[in-house]
Amino acid sequence: MEVKVLKSVLSANDSLAAKNQRLLDKHKILAINLMASPGAGKTSLILQTVEQLRGKTRIAVVEGDIASNLDADKINRRGISVVQLNTDGACHLDANLTSNALENLPLPEIDLLLIENVGNLVCPAEFNLGEHKKAMILSLPEGDDKPYKYPLMFTEVDALVINKIDLLPFMDFDIPAFCKAVKGMNPKVRIFQVSCKTGEGIEEWVSWLLEETEINQGKSG
Numbered sequence: 001m002e003v004k005v006l007k008s009v010l011s012a013n014d015s016l017a018a019k020n021q022r023l024l025d026k027h028k029i030l031a032i033n034l035m036a037s038p039g040a041g042k043t044s045l046i047l048q049t050v051e052q053l054r055g056k057t058r059i060a061v062v063e064g065d066i067a068s069n070l071d072a073d074k075i076n077r078r079g080i081s082v083v084q085l086n087t088d089g090a091c092h093l094d095a096n097l098t099s100n101a102l103e104n105l106p107l108p109e110i111d112l113l114l115i116e117n118v119g120n121l122v123c124p125a126e127f128n129l130g131e132h133k134k135a136m137i138l139s140l141p142e143g144d145d146k147p148y149k150y151p152l153m154f155t156e157v158d159a160l161v162i163n164k165i166d167l168l169p170f171m172d173f174d175i176p177a178f179c180k181a182v183k184g185m186n187p188k189v190r191i192f193q194v195s196c197k198t199g200e201g202i203e204e205w206v207s208w209l210l211e212e213t214e215i216n217q218g219k220s221g
Helices: 002-026 042-053 070-076 095-102 151-156 165-170 175-185 202-220
Strands: 030-036 059-065 081-086 112-116 133-139 159-163 190-193
Touching (some): 002 030, 002 095, 030 042, 030 202, 042 059, 042 070, 042 112, 042 202, 059 070, 059 095, 070 081, 081 095, 133 151, 159 202, 175 190, 190 202
Parallel strands (some): 030 112, 030 133, 059 081, 059 112, 133 159
16 A cells, blocks of 8 residues: 555656656756755755856756755855745655745746755655756765665766765775765766865866756757
């Protein structure tokens, strides 16, 4: 019974997600679903991205949290259009919540939409939002065993950002072995090594976003 209910929920969600993507395509907006554990650096990466892309492309942000407006306030202070979504206990965003966010964004003025999902390595991977690309962040302090513990997340994403590489001298984290394991599960994934604190590696991540934005606009055109 539980399996049937879950399939029904996911089916309804996927239908609405497809509608969201059609709306995004109509306005030539590339949407990125950004997922990670709490504290991995989702908001920090978004803030770095916003600054790097200022004047190069038009960005908006959707902030997903169980509660509070703290992250949305940080984005808003940078002069970026942002919508806060609070799930009131749910461990992930879904297509319905995303649809509500799209209704409150100036879509004709956006090229790139960054959707920060709720901090969780399980549920967010199962629920499509209407995004074009899925990305995740893993920080060094979380350990290099996470692909084996949360395989769905690592097999679903198009991009993986390894954050906090400035801590590598102090961490027992085997980056080559980790990347080999992830590539074995997901050969198409792009892996970026960054430090949101120092800015190292951000340029390569931002270049990928610009490239994907241009590709998306070409498809939509």
